[in-house]
Amino acid sequence: MRRFCLKMLALAGLLAVPGMPTYAAPPQTSAPHAILIEAESGSVLFEKSADALVAPASLAKLMTVDVVFEQLELGNIKLTDAFVVSENAWRKGGAMSSGSTMYAALHSRVKVEDLLKGVIIQSANDGCIILAEGIAGNEASFVRMMNDRARELGLTKSTFTNAEGLPDPKMRVTPRELAMVARHVATTYPEYYKWFAEREFTWNKIRQQNRNPLLGTVEGVDGMKTGFTNEAGYNLAASATRNGLRLVVVVTGLKNAKDRADEAKKLLEYGFREFDSRILFAENQILAEAKVYGGAQGKVPVTARQQIKLMVPRTASERISAKMVYVGPVQAPVREGQPIGHLQVSRGDTKVLEVPLQATESVPVGSATQRAFDAATELVVNVFRSAAKRL
Secondary structure, three states: OEEEEEEEHHHOOOOOOOOOOOOOOOOOOOOOEEEEEEOOOOOEEEEEOOOOOEOOHHHHHHHHHHHHHHHHHHOOOOOOOEEEOOHHHHHHHOHHHOOOOOOOOOOOEEEHHHHHHHHHHHOOHHHHHHHHHHHHOOHHHHHHHHHHHHHHOOOOOOEOOOOOOOOOOOOEEOHHHHHHHHHHHHHHOHHHHHHHHOOEEEEOOEEEEOOOOOOOOOOOEEEEEEEEEOOOEEEEEEEEEEOOEEEEEEEEEEOOHHHHHHHHHHHHHHHHHHEEEEEEEOOOOOOEEEEEEOEOOOEEEEEOOOOEEEEEEOOOOOOEEEEEEEEEOEEOOEOOOOEEEEEEEEEOOEEEEEEEEEEOOOEOEOOHHHHHHHHHHHHHHHHHHHHHHHO
């Protein structure tokens, strides 16, 4: 099997606007790591060391919240279910822990909805542990659910070791993958995501303000999460919507709370000011053909099914290119809808969008003659590849 990259040359330059001035240069940021994406398509508008593995601090709670939201959607738990505040949750995340807490009373029972509000609005460590123990029996089992869920969402580099984001040298994430989680939470669970915009929450007669510094100060911001430890520095994930366009920003490793707010705001303003959404490919448009091995036909058309959009600078003259990347030839039989690689879209030399592709039709196994011909062709190709490697 070989990795194929099929360039779609017809797309190159499709969005170029000759004679127009180039768009404003990306902003300089003091954030060691940052990424700005458009939520609907996942288009990357800005990135800086976005694939570095960093300590997430309380941004890990985004993964915790996603797992809980999924369990609600699956019907495994209800908002009205009440979980017991264990001594472990009380000691590790409660009032005596010196960390962010919702001050849940030892041995009391707290409803899932209140626990979620405590986690989302107050960044409650005890709330995370109570949810983890109530859902999975113990935090270690819940962490396995977090990592399994992370892989389902396409996170390949990040590893979670606790539900609340407390320091652990084994827990590392990338800003890019944190943005993926934030994007998923904001766009998949509107019924629950609205809690990220609530300005305060009172529990156990203690009122606490939402820790997101951009709420009420930056137009359109309606969530997400802050984080801080000495190891991680000051982190922030934020999401904002203007005129139907949602952007997600993640900055990590800042020196103080003011800097993380300022840098996140700067990137959001840059995205809304400088970019527009453009349609690259129509829904169900045939994008390319993948080679098939041992099939009744030698190729199968592929599509992304959904409309593909890309965020592009409003006043720009730049090269937009796309290519299909897959491992092949694809072994027959091929079923309609079978995943076949990805479409990678680049702006200049930077990859800004990746979309999964699938077969548009089925390809049955071919005749003995067709299979023998494909086998002979692959043998010759492999011989030449081996010889080329030795040169």
